[in-house]
Amino acid sequence: MQSRRNFLQHLGLGLSLPSLAAFTLPFSPSSPAFPSLELKEEDYWKEMKKQFPLGSSPIYLNTGTFGPAPYSVLNAMVESNLLINSSGEYGNSDQERIQLASFFGIKPTEFSITHNTTEGINIMAWGIPLKAGDEVILTTHEHAGNALPWLNRAKYNGIVLRTFEPKTTQEENLNEIQKLINSKTKVIAVPHVTCTTGLVLPIAEICNVAKSKGILTAIDGAHGAGAFDLDLYALGCDLYAGCFHKWMCGPSGTAFLFVKEESLERLIPIMIGGHSDTGWDMTTDPPTFAGYVPSARRFDYGTQSKTLAVGMVAATKFHTQIGKERIQTRLQTLNQYLLDGLLELNSKLDILTPLEKESRIALLTFRPKNMTYQVCGNELGKAGFRIRQVPEGKVNAIRVSTHVYNTKEEVDAFLVALNRILT
Numbered sequence: 001m002q003s004r005r006n007f008l009q010h011l012g013l014g015l016s017l018p019s020l021a022a023f024t025l026p027f028s029p030s031s032p033a034f035p036s037l038e039l040k041e042e043d044y045w046k047e048m049k050k051q052f053p054l055g056s057s058p059i060y061l062n063t064g065t066f067g068p069a070p071y072s073v074l075n076a077m078v079e080s081n082l083l084i085n086s087s088g089e090y091g092n093s094d095q096e097r098i099q100l101a102s103f104f105g106i107k108p109t110e111f112s113i114t115h116n117t118t119e120g121i122n123i124m125a126w127g128i129p130l131k132a133g134d135e136v137i138l139t140t141h142e143h144a145g146n147a148l149p150w151l152n153r154a155k156y157n158g159i160v161l162r163t164f165e166p167k168t169t170q171e172e173n174l175n176e177i178q179k180l181i182n183s184k185t186k187v188i189a190v191p192h193v194t195c196t197t198g199l200v201l202p203i204a205e206i207c208n209v210a211k212s213k214g215i216l217t218a219i220d221g222a223h224g225a226g227a228f229d230l231d232l233y234a235l236g237c238d239l240y241a242g243c244f245h246k247w248m249c250g251p252s253g254t255a256f257l258f259v260k261e262e263s264l265e266r267l268i269p270i271m272i273g274g275h276s277d278t279g280w281d282m283t284t285d286p287p288t289f290a291g292y293v294p295s296a297r298r299f300d301y302g303t304q305s306k307t308l309a310v311g312m313v314a315a316t317k318f319h320t321q322i323g324k325e326r327i328q329t330r331l332q333t334l335n336q337y338l339l340d341g342l343l344e345l346n347s348k349l350d351i352l353t354p355l356e357k358e359s360r361i362a363l364l365t366f367r368p369k370n371m372t373y374q375v376c377g378n379e380l381g382k383a384g385f386r387i388r389q390v391p392e393g394k395v396n397a398i399r400v401s402t403h404v405y406n407t408k409e410e411v412d413a414f415l416v417a418l419n420r421i422l423t
Contacts, residue, residue, distance in 0.1 A: 182360065
């Protein structure tokens with residue numbers, strides 16, 4: 001007993017749960033103070049970088065793959081994990097679901113907690129009733145997480161996938177989709193933002209066209225939450241699979257699926273478990289199943305991680321503290337700043353991301369003219385920059401993504417290094 005007492009005291013826990021409030025992380029005594037709103041714009045964002053455990057090298061320019069979490073999220077998860085493992089009560093995520101739904105301005109009954117965007121897309125791809133010959137519209141620039149679930153459904157059920165090559169303007173992309181729509185079209189399953197070039201598709205307009213024709217919209221929103229001041233109702237989509245480990249800067253292995261209330265019964269729950277149902281009994285003959293809970297809760301079955309849900313909520317609080325609109329504006333500002341720099345190197349590279357402001361948000365993709373994208377990407381890595389090489393859709397290019405922990409000085413350093421590599 002004495003050794004257990006000493007261990008708990010060493011952790012700062014004492015012998016009672018309330019002492020958890022005083023627990024501090026070994027790598028961060030406390031979350032750094034938030035930047036003052038009185039600071040000049042660039043000074044504010046330089047201070048914001050201190051909220052994250054990111055070091056100065058490599059310079060991190062790959063939020064499109066993974067967005068490191070701030071100390072406030074990490075601290076919240078450690079505290080939650082200690083609380084759960086010292087009490088043995090892991091509980092559920094009902095309260096977190098309410099808070100998360102509120103962040104997106106939707107009803108808790110429309111919010112399903114998933115582990116990644118791909119899981120949400122699989123729920124959509126297999127849950128929408130489709131038969132052989134029914135058509136689904138996608139782009140040629142899909143991430144594996146959106147391509148493979150639909151390809152898999154096509155393999156087993158004979159549905160037909162119709163694709164279009166993304167264009168450079170919102171109007172052109174809307175027209176491309178309209179040209180593919182016919183009487184067999186049942187679903188439009190395009191990304192909000194492509195993983196390849198960072199193209200922002202006109203989702204609200206696409207959803208409006210789809211609704212007028214009775215077509216379901218199942219959006220891959222991996223790059224939506226945390227980048228945009230996201231309004232899911234304004235987008236008008238039926239289904240939207242998003243994640244927390246990119247632009248939301250939440251825990252890895254956390255995501256969500258938005259199921260519009262009116263579309264709930266149009267999505268079959270293929271996989272269910274505890275809390276998905278309204279009752280069941282294996283002692284009757286035959287066993288009985290009463291049905292599904294009247295909410296999107298039916299799709300996130302079984303045991304969920306309370307700690308990860310707490311981390312998701314902490315991420316929403318972090319975004320709210322900065323301001324969702326302010327974050328979107330900052331992302332657009334850095335994106336334009338980087339684009340301006342790349343345009344000065346136009347003789348050495350081809351910019352693949354659309355120049356139209358409405359068609360981009362926080363990702364920029366380019367292809368070097370005098371070397372392969374692999375060589376360029378590897379050299380950038382050696383120079384101290386973490387970027388992403390993009391083979392998807394045969395784009396064969398370099399993708400750079402910037403977030404609130406990036407500064408204009410880091411963008412300048414990247415452009416200098418890139419110019420040297422391409423020369």
